[in-house]
Amino acid sequence: MSVQSRDPRTGQVNGEVPDSPPEAVDAAVSAAAGAAPRLAAVAPGERAGWLRALADVLEENRQRLATLADRETALGEERLGGEVTRTANQLRHYAAAAEEGSYLEATIDHGGEGSPDLRRVNVPLGPVAVFGASNFPFAFGVLGNDTASALAAGCPVVAKAHPAHPLLCTELRDLAVAALTGAGAPEGTYEVVHGFAAGERLVLHPAISAVAFTGSQSGGLALWRLAASRDVVIPVYAEMGTVNPLVVTPGAARKRGAEIASGFVSSYTLGMGQFCTKPGLFLAPAGAGLVEAVAGALRSAAPRGWLLTEAIAEAYASGVERLAAAGARVVARVDAPEAGWAAAPALLSVTVADLTGKPELLTECFGPVALACEYADLDELRAVLAVLPGSLAAAVHAELEEEELFTELVSTLSRTAGRVVVDGYPTGVVVGWAQQHGGPWPATTMPQTTSVGAHALDRFVRPVAYQNAPDQVLPPPLRDGNPWRLPRRVNGRLVPAAEEER
Numbered sequence: 001m002s003v004q005s006r007d008p009r010t011g012q013v014n015g016e017v018p019d020s021p022p023e024a025v026d027a028a029v030s031a032a033a034g035a036a037p038r039l040a041a042v043a044p045g046e047r048a049g050w051l052r053a054l055a056d057v058l059e060e061n062r063q064r065l066a067t068l069a070d071r072e073t074a075l076g077e078e079r080l081g082g083e084v085t086r087t088a089n090q091l092r093h094y095a096a097a098a099e100e101g102s103y104l105e106a107t108i109d110h111g112g113e114g115s116p117d118l119r120r121v122n123v124p125l126g127p128v129a130v131f132g133a134s135n136f137p138f139a140f141g142v143l144g145n146d147t148a149s150a151l152a153a154g155c156p157v158v159a160k161a162h163p164a165h166p167l168l169c170t171e172l173r174d175l176a177v178a179a180l181t182g183a184g185a186p187e188g189t190y191e192v193v194h195g196f197a198a199g200e201r202l203v204l205h206p207a208i209s210a211v212a213f214t215g216s217q218s219g220g221l222a223l224w225r226l227a228a229s230r231d232v233v234i235p236v237y238a239e240m241g242t243v244n245p246l247v248v249t250p251g252a253a254r255k256r257g258a259e260i261a262s263g264f265v266s267s268y269t270l271g272m273g274q275f276c277t278k279p280g281l282f283l284a285p286a287g288a289g290l291v292e293a294v295a296g297a298l299r300s301a302a303p304r305g306w307l308l309t310e311a312i313a314e315a316y317a318s319g320v321e322r323l324a325a326a327g328a329r330v331v332a333r334v335d336a337p338e339a340g341w342a343a344a345p346a347l348l349s350v351t352v353a354d355l356t357g358k359p360e361l362l363t364e365c366f367g368p369v370a371l372a373c374e375y376a377d378l379d380e381l382r383a384v385l386a387v388l389p390g391s392l393a394a395a396v397h398a399e400l401e402e403e404e405l406f407t408e409l410v411s412t413l414s415r416t417a418g419r420v421v422v423d424g425y426p427t428g429v430v431v432g433w434a435q436q437h438g439g440p441w442p443a444t445t446m447p448q449t450t451s452v453g454a455h456a457l458d459r460f461v462r463p464v465a466y467q468n469a470p471d472q473v474l475p476p477p478l479r480d481g482n483p484w485r486l487p488r489r490v491n492g493r494l495v496p497a498a499e500e501e502r
Helices: 022-041 044-060 062-073 077-100 145-152 166-182 196-204 217-228 250-268 290-301 310-325 352-357 378-387 400-414 454-460 497-501
Strands: 002-006 013-018 107-109 118-124 128-131 157-160 190-193 210-215 236-240 244-248 279-285 329-333 346-350 369-375 391-397 417-422 461-467 488-490 493-495
Touching: 002 062, 002 166, 013 166, 022 118, 022 157, 022 190, 022 196, 044 062, 044 077, 044 145, 044 166, 062 077, 062 166, 077 145, 077 454, 128 145, 128 196, 145 157, 145 210, 145 454, 157 196, 166 190, 190 196, 196 217, 210 217, 210 454, 217 236, 244 250, 244 378, 244 400, 250 279, 250 290, 250 369, 250 391, 250 400, 279 290, 290 329, 290 346, 290 369, 310 346, 310 369, 352 369, 352 378, 369 378, 378 400, 391 400, 400 417, 454 461
Parallel strands: 107 488, 128 157, 128 210, 157 190, 210 236, 244 279, 244 391, 279 369, 346 369, 391 417
Antiparallel strands: 002 013, 107 118, 118 461, 329 346, 488 493
C-alpha cells in the first residue's frame, strides 16, 4: 500500500510514498522510548538549541519547501512561504518557552516543625504521537505546534504524515532528522510514519504516552476512542473543527456594517474556508441589511480556489446540501473553477427558529460557506447563543456606548469559546504566551489545554512530588543549587531565577 500525492488543481498524481509497515512503526516508537529518558534529563536550554536548529533549516529551504507544498495543496507559494517563516518563528517561540522554564512549575516547601520537605515539578510524559493537519502543512503539520511543544517539553515525537501532502512530510522528516542529529539530539528524538494503519498502530503502541491531533471532529473522536480502548489509557489532545460565531450588535451594524460584512467574507473564505477558526455563523440585527451586505461582498470578492483533497471537496459539497436540507437558503454563491477539487463559496441564511430547533445546522461544514441569521431582538439573540456548541473562537462587533450589551456578549461567548475576539475576526492565531487555542467540547477533547502558545507545553508533562528526598537524587529543577537556573516557588513565594543567583 502507498499514499498518493495529488495536485488539487488538476487531480494529477505527483508521486507516492509507501505506507510504513508495522515493523517500521514499532521501530520508530521503540527508538523514541529509548530516547525519552535522555530528553527528559537534558536541560531545557539545550533542547531549545535543537528547536532553533529546526527553525534554521526550515528558513534555509523556504522556497523549495513552499514550491513542493503548493504542488500538494494548491494554497499558493506566497502563502506557503509565509507559513514556513511562521513555523520557524513558532519553533523559536517554543524554544524560548522551554528555556524560560516556568512550564515545569518547580515548587519547594522546605517544611520543618514536623512537616516534611516537599518538592514538586512537572516531568515529561514520554513519546508523543502527533497527527498533523491538512490545511496548514507547516504550522500545524509534522513540524508544527504539536511537535514543537512536545519536543520543548522533553518528549520525543513520532508524527503521522498527512495523506494530503505525503511528499512534503517526507522532505520535512529528512530535514528535521538531519538538523536534530547535527544539533546533538539523541537518535529517536523524531520520526515520521505514513499510512492509516500506521496511525492506528501508533496510537495503540504501549510506549506512546499521549496523542496530539489537529483536524476534523470525526478524525479526532476516532483517535480519542482508540486511545480509550488501550489497556493503559492515554490522553488525546484533539483540536477539532467547530462553528465559530460572529455577533454584530445594533450599534456596530449602524456605524460600520459594510466594513464588518466585507471583513467577514474575507475571513470565512480565507484559504477557501479551510481554517478551524473560520467564522461560520454570522448573527446580525434584523433590518440592518447586513445579510445583503455580506452577500454583495461575497459576489464582489468572487474568491476562487481549490480544496485540499478530493475527500474534502466531496464533504464540502455534501455538507452544503445537508445545510440546505435542514432549511438553510442559499443567498449568494460564487462559481468554482471547472478543474480539480474546486469549491463554490456560498452564503446561506437561516432563521432563529432553525438554529434553535435543528442541531445539524450547528455542525461544521469545512470549506468556504457560512450561515447568516438575523435576530429581531436581544431575546432572540440570547436564544441562539444558548444553543451554540463549544467553539475554538467567537467574535463580537459592538460599540462602547452599548456597554451593558457588550459586556453581556463577551461574558456569554466566553462560556462556549476558547478565545473571544473583539471587533475583529478569528482566523488569525498568534503564537504567544497568552494564546488559547482550544475550547469546550466538541471543539477539543481537553478544553483546559491549548495547542498554540507557551502553555501548549503543559499537555506533555505531569507533576511529581518528592518528599524528604536527598538533594543529590532530586531532578535538577528541585535541587538547592538550582542548576538549570529556573524560576521556582519556594515556601509559597515565586522566586525568579536571577534572584536565586544573587
